[in-house]
Amino acid sequence: MKILIAPDSFKESLAAEQVAFAIESGFREVFPNASYVCLPVADGGEGTTDSLVSATKGILHHESVTGPMGEAVKAQWGTLGRGQTAVIEMAAASGLERVAKEDRNPLLATSYGTGELIMAAMNQGIRHIIVGLGGSATNDAGAGMMQALGLKLSDAAGEELPPGGGALSRLAAIDTSALDPRLSQVKFEVACDVDNPLIGPQGASAVFGPQKGADSQMVSQLDANLAHFSDLIRQTTDLNVSQIPGAGAAGGLGAGFLAFTNAELKSGIDIVLDAVDIDSQLADTDLVITGEGRIDSQSIRGKTPVGVAKRAKLYKCPVIALAGSVEGNSGSIYEQGIDAVFSVVPGVMAIDDALQKAEVNIRERARNIAAVWALARG
Template identity: 50%
Template sequence: MKIVIAPDSFKGSLSAVDVAFHMEKGIKKAFTEVETVLVPVADGGEGTMESLVAATKGKVIDVTVKGPLLKSVKAAYGVLGDGETCVVEMASASGLNLIADAERDPMLTTTYGTGELIKAALEQGYRKFILAIGGSATNDGGAGMLQALGMRLFDQEGKVIGFGGAELGRVAQLDDAEFDSRIAESEFLIASDVQNPLIGPEGSSYVFGPQKGATAKMVKQLDAYLTHWADLIEEKQGVRLHDKPGAGAAGGIGGAFQAFFPSTMRRGIDIVIEYTDLEKKLAGADFVLTGEGQIDFQTASGKAPMGVAEVAQKQGIPVFAIAGSIGGGIEQLYQYGITSVFSLVNAPMTLDEAISGCDQYLQFTTEQIARTFFASSLNKKSASL
């Protein structure tokens, strides 16, 4: 028997690597004589670097950068096993996870630290990048990142502007004379499942601003500032970001990459599936285990469990998903190859209790799935004799 274990992280509790480990322990409690293949995955957000580094036996390089509110934070970039491909995870430098809920303010938060991470990798000679841009705390259109890489932004009086979404409204001139020339020598693959345009009702500010701390009033202001920013970029670069798909990803940094970097954008989970060689590892599997903290209708928009299920479905392999919380609309997932969804919560409990005991609940639920599957398989074999 062979089981492939390919979960995403359970945010606030366990990384994808840890989730896979505990799922494996649960299976081994049920059956010791079973082959398990661990392939931790991610969809372009937090945990993408760790998954890719683990799958390719790469390494992690620590770098101290400025966080979303310009306080120093310990971030990192990964180098894959090929020794050439560098993975920069935006959440590591400019993520929501780096600031307290009370400090969330996209008027102030900046992508400067993400630019510092890219610069650090460039200085080490890397020219091939995967950029995972999920989980950002920002709405600055990527301006901070550009500033960290040498782009100078001036106001009407010729003074250098500050950082954060609110400062975009003051920009009058973009000066790229000192913009890092090594960027033009590099290639950037952007991992993101977001297809939102930069501005408007479906744009960055309206759709993602509130979760980053924006009030209704701030959302309107931020959208106006991004419109102004997009106008300036169109004038300078000849690239119209206003309604360009993907430009609104991660507070507009997707648009900055499209306008100033030699880049392409792909769905995050597809990149992870390719680099982890998941399709080959699925060969001969009896079933697949996947999961993430919350599974609901949004999972069908390109989240990790859906991507895993799509690949397994091609080979006719059943997929069982485990979630910390199950929301509405999961019936949409069945068409993509998810056989059934299980909650790891096995009794009434608080969120804190579920998070603190996630490892044990994962093992228990996984064990029950394995026992049920193998019992059913044995019954079918007996009936056919």
């Protein structure tokens, strides 16, 4: 019997690789002689760089760049096995976890450091860059990123705009003439883990702004600022980015890529699954186990468990998903190819305890699932 284990990370608890090994450990208690393939994956958010570099035997690099609140931070990026493709997580430079909860402010947070990582990759001759969107602290539609790459954003007085989504209300002119000319030679594959548009009730500000520190008044302000930026982008490039699916990912970073680079927005999980060549493993697999920290109504919008399940169903493989928490109204995921979902938390416990005991809980839940699977197989 062959079991393919392809989970995402359990955020703030375990990396995807640790989750996969915990699941395998639990299953081995019941099926010690099964063949196990651990394939840690990601959907464009946290863990994408590690997953792709590990799967292709690539190299990790580290740069000193600008953090989301303007501080200097160390951020990693990777080159894949043959050295011709780079992978960058915007969260590495501009992520929410870079900012303490009490300091989070999307009016001020900037994606400038993400642009610096792109510059570092271009400086090494890279002309194919996979960018993972997700986990951002920003809501500037990639304005900071593009400023790092030479875009000029000025106010009515001709002064360069300061960082952050709040400053976009003062934007009067966009000048693309000083953009790094190498950008036109780079193919960007932008890995989205959501398909939200840039503005509106399902847009970047309304859906993701609150987790970045925005109250209701700030959400309205940010959404209006992104709408204004979108209008000026349309005037400058003839491209309307306001309602393109995925444009609202990572605080609108998807829109920035579409407007000013040779970018294609793609499902993040599909990019990763292709890169790790999951199809070659699925053809003779008997059971697939996937999962992530939380499974809820957002999971159907491009998250790892659903992406893995859809690919597995092409090969008629049964799929079981594990999660730290399962939202009560997440039933729609069963229509996406997942056959069963289990929370790994054994009972009521504090969040901190659940995070600390995640590895043990995953292993024990996996062991019990394996026992039921053994009974079902007779």
